[in-house]
Amino acid sequence: MTREQGTGNREQRSAGRVMLVGMAAVVLIAGCRQDMHNQPKLIPQRGSEMFADHRGARPQVVNTVARGQLHEDSYFYTGVVQGANGYREERNEMPFPVTMDVLKRGEERFNIYCTPCHSRVGNGEGAIVDRGYKQAGNLHDQVRRSQPLSHYFYVMTHGYGAMPDYSAQLTPVDRWAVAAYIRALQLSQAATMQDVPAGVQVKELKDIASAKGLPVGFAQPWTLPLTAMQAYPADAKQGTPGMAPAYPADPAIKIPVTK
Ligand code: HEC
Numbered sequence: 086m087t088r089e090q091g092t093g094n095r096e097q098r099s100a101g102r103v104m105l106v107g108m109a110a111v112v113l114i115a116g117c118r119q120d121m122h123n124q125p126k127l128i129p130q131r132g133s134e135m136f137a138d139h140r141g142a143r144p145q146v147v148n149t150v151a152r153g154q155l156h157e158d159s160y161f162y163t164g165v166v167q168g169a170n171g172y173r174e175e176r177n178e179m180p181f182p183v184t185m186d187v188l189k190r191g192e193e194r195f196n197i198y199c200t201p202c203h204s205r206v207g208n209g210e211g212a213i214v215d216r217g218y219k220q221a222g223n224l225h226d227q228v229r230r231s232q233p234l235s236h237y238f239y240v241m242t243h244g245y246g247a248m249p250d251y252s253a254q255l256t257p258v259d260r261w262a263v264a265a266y267i268r269a270l271q272l273s274q275a276a277t278m279q280d281v282p283a284g285v286q287v288k289e290l291k292d293i294a295s296a297k298g299l300p301v302g303f304a305q306p307w308t309l310p311l312t313a314m315q316a317y318p319a320d321a322k323q324g325t326p327g328m329a330p331a332y333p334a335d336p337a338i339k340i341p342v343t344k
Pocket of ligand 1 (some may be wrong): 094195198201213221222237241245247248263
């Protein structure tokens with residue numbers, strides 16, 4: 086007996102296969118229910134018949150606070166408290182104790198986020214200011230020194246004049262750490278002999294420099310090389326509009342005039 090004779094011819098067999106596949110598909114599709122797909126639900130950015138105002142995106146429920154977002158301690162989160170006269174009131178105090186770790190964290194964050202404009206010592210002459218950005222506040226002048234601690238927090242939270250805010254980069258606890266570090270910086274530039282603990286010997290910077298084999302000038306302000314902005318001001322007389330006045334250009338450098 087040949088294979089052809091036993092199980093019918095080629096066409097019959099392939100038709101049988103098609104039927105089998107078809108039946109399997111019918112069984113599969115019948116088992117697939119659309120309940121999940123067709124259930125009433127909200128689709129993002131689309132209206133909904135479910136609510137009277139037909140808005141799919143629901144507004145927050147009035148007088149409720151989402152879990153974990155109850156910012157009860159207003160001073161910690163905003164740096165201000167409601168004053169007696171209804172105005173916001175700043176305070177010269179930290180909302181939590183300052184430890185060495187807090188100051189170190191503040192120093193690290195300050196060096197990352199504030200030095201580009203305020204410089205590492207906080208005198209407002211950072212690299213960006215050097216290249217024409219508006220003069221940043223000098224944290225050591227009398228005005229800045231006498232500002233309450235929470236003012237720094239407020240400035241970091243909301244920005245100030247030409248300064249952008251840093252609320253996205255710095256969490257509230259980090260903003261307070263930076264504020265505390267600003268006070269440490271201020272002390273570093275204005276410490277008096279009374280601030281030195283008894284029994285601690287004070288050495289001159291230049292003595293330390295020479296003891297370490299550094300040039301004496303190391304302890305004095307450094308003369309930095311001119312930046313491109315200073316060497317090639319857009320307009321030697323007026324500077325670039327909206328930017329800090331141009332520094333006197335180095336006469337040794339010849340600026341090509343194109344007019
Ligand atoms: C992009 C540059 C820039 C950066 C970065 C910057 N500042 Fe400033 N800051 C300024 C400028 C410019 C001013 C002066 C604003 C003005 O007068 O318009 C200023 C002013 C201030 C003042 C003085 C506010 C007052 O009431 O006089 C404080 C305090 C201050 N900045 C803190 C900070 C701290 C803290 C950081 C880091 C988190 C920081 N700034 C980062 C540019 C900057």
